[in-house]
Amino acid sequence: MTQPGTEPGTEPGTEPADRPSFGSRLRAAMDVRGPLCVGIDPHPALMERWGLTDSAFGLERFVTTTIEAVGSAVAVVKPQSAFFERHGSQGVAILERVLAGARELGALVVLDVKRGDVGSTAQAYADAYLDRSSPLAADAITASPFLGVGSLDPMIETALANQAGVFVLALTSNPEGAQVQQATTGDGRSVAGVVLEAVAARNAGADPLGSVGAVVGATIGQTGEDLAVNGPLLVPGLGAQGGTVADVRRVFGAVVGNVLASSSRDILSVGPDKASLRSAAERLNAELAALSAQ
Numbered sequence: 001m002t003q004p005g006t007e008p009g010t011e012p013g014t015e016p017a018d019r020p021s022f023g024s025r026l027r028a029a030m031d032v033r034g035p036l037c038v039g040i041d042p043h044p045a046l047m048e049r050w051g052l053t054d055s056a057f058g059l060e061r062f063v064t065t066t067i068e069a070v071g072s073a074v075a076v077v078k079p080q081s082a083f084f085e086r087h088g089s090q091g092v093a094i095l096e097r098v099l100a101g102a103r104e105l106g107a108l109v110v111l112d113v114k115r116g117d118v119g120s121t122a123q124a125y126a127d128a129y130l131d132r133s134s135p136l137a138a139d140a141i142t143a144s145p146f147l148g149v150g151s152l153d154p155m156i157e158t159a160l161a162n163q164a165g166v167f168v169l170a171l172t173s174n175p176e177g178a179q180v181q182q183a184t185t186g187d188g189r190s191v192a193g194v195v196l197e198a199v200a201a202r203n204a205g206a207d208p209l210g211s212v213g214a215v216v217g218a219t220i221g222q223t224g225e226d227l228a229v230n231g232p233l234l235v236p237g238l239g240a241q242g243g244t245v246a247d248v249r250r251v252f253g254a255v256v257g258n259v260l261a262s263s264s265r266d267i268l269s270v271g272p273d274k275a276s277l278r279s280a281a282e283r284l285n286a287e288l289a290a291l292s293a294q
Contacts, residue, residue, distance in 0.1 A: 010084030011195055020207030022108075022165035023209035024138055026232055029075035030260065035292070036285035037076040037110065037234070039264025040066055040098065042083045046265065050272040056090035059083075063098050066268065069277035071105030074285060076139075078110045078262055095266060096135045108139040110167065110234065110260075116144030118151045126158035130166075142215060142234070146180060146191075149198040156202060156212060165211040165232075170195045171225065173217025173237030193225050203230040209258065218243025218261065227252060233259050238284070245287045249294075257292045 019025070042062045044054040050065075052058035063079070073079065084091040102109045115125040129132055129141045140159070143152050145168050150221045152168065171181055171192045181235050182193040189197075196214055203210025210231035216223075218237035227233060233252065237243035238261055245261075252259050263284055270276045 003203065019163050021163050022159070022211040023203075023206055023231060025139070025163075026075070026108060026165070026260070027209040029106075033073070033075040033107075034285040034289045035156075035259055036074050036281060036288055037078050037259055037260050037262040038066070038070045038074050038267055038281055039112070039262050040077055040079040041268070042080075043262045043265070046268055046271075049269065052272075056087045059087055059091060059245050060097075062093050062272075063094060064101070065272050065274060066277065067098060067101045067105065067107075069271070069274040070267075070281045071102050071107045073172070073278050073281055074107060076108045076110055076260060078112050080112045080264075080266075089174065092136075099138060105128065110140045110142065111138035112142050113134070114142045114144050114169065115155070116147050116151065119154075122151060123154040123158070124182075130158045130162050130164045130245065132164075137162070138164070140167060140211075140213070142167045144169050145195050145198075147167070149195055149260045160211060163211075165213060167213040167215050167232070168195055168199055170199070170214040171216045171220045171223060173219045173241050173243065177217075190225065192223075196225055196227065196229055199231055200226075200229040206230055213260075216251075217241075218247045218251065223251065224250040227255050231258070234262060235259050236262045238263040245284075245291065246269055248288065249291050255256050259288075261288050261289075 040063055041057050046053055047058045047062050049052045052061055081163050084095040084099050099109055111129055128136055129138055143155050143166050145152055156166050185194060199212050199214045202212040212232055213232035214229055220244050250263055267280045270280045
């Protein structure tokens with residue numbers, strides 16, 4: 001059976017020049033492996049709980065164990081770049097190996113970098129994370145639109161040229177986000193609404209799923225915003241931040257089939273036993289998959 005993230009006739013980890021769009025690959029991966037994204041957030045406290053030191057050595061043991069446990073069981077993994085960067089060049093080298101290891105097991109990688117800048121700097125971020133010739137190239141990244149949605153054009157255009165994706169922050173799970181995201185613009189729309197409209201415009205006509213997604217937290221409660229953006233909805237906040245599967249059902253309703261729900265600490269906290277990690281991921285994945293079947 002062909003693994004999600006690889007193409008027929010290729011070895012795992014290779015990327016043919018004519019690979020499908022990120023939206024198409026993500027849709028196929030979610031249909032086969034379910035809608036769970038496992039966040040790889042190597043918090044120092046988690047590494048200590050695993051009996052590991054807060055060092056590059058501990059980091060590599062932590063992330064290698066996690067990838068080996070869940071990489072063949074879920075559609076997507078989401079490394080948080082900051083926890084690698086804090087270990088300097090060794091940490092970034094480990095992140096490169098995480099990207100390669102996930103691909104070998106057929107998982108797509110959303111690199112959680114939340115970059116946002118303008119002009120040539122935005123393009124440099126795009127070259128680093130989305131150009132397939134880069135050692136840090138991911139299947140998709142997270143990006144911040146709060147310098148103006150148009151500031152993300154270099155990232156989005158580079159992503160689309162490389163059959164990659166961008167998840168744009170819209171309604172995030174942190175409580176501080178509301179003061180910006182729910183603020184009203186001069187024409188009466190919310191900032192989040194403007195972002196979601198821009199995402200939907202980028203995905204117009206895409207089939208089966210656009211490659212530009214939105215980040216919408218599981219903890220936001222009811223929202224009057226239109227979440228039908230014809231693209232994936234990356235939904236953090238499950239577990240440690242208080243979000244539940246019931247919240248996902250309530251918030252996303254008719255578009256729940258496009259939800260890529262992310263959980264990290266609740267799954268990672270059961271490690272370092274690989275079987276326990278995989279079992280925790282599989283249980284949550286099954287609960288989330290049942291939402292689309294209802």
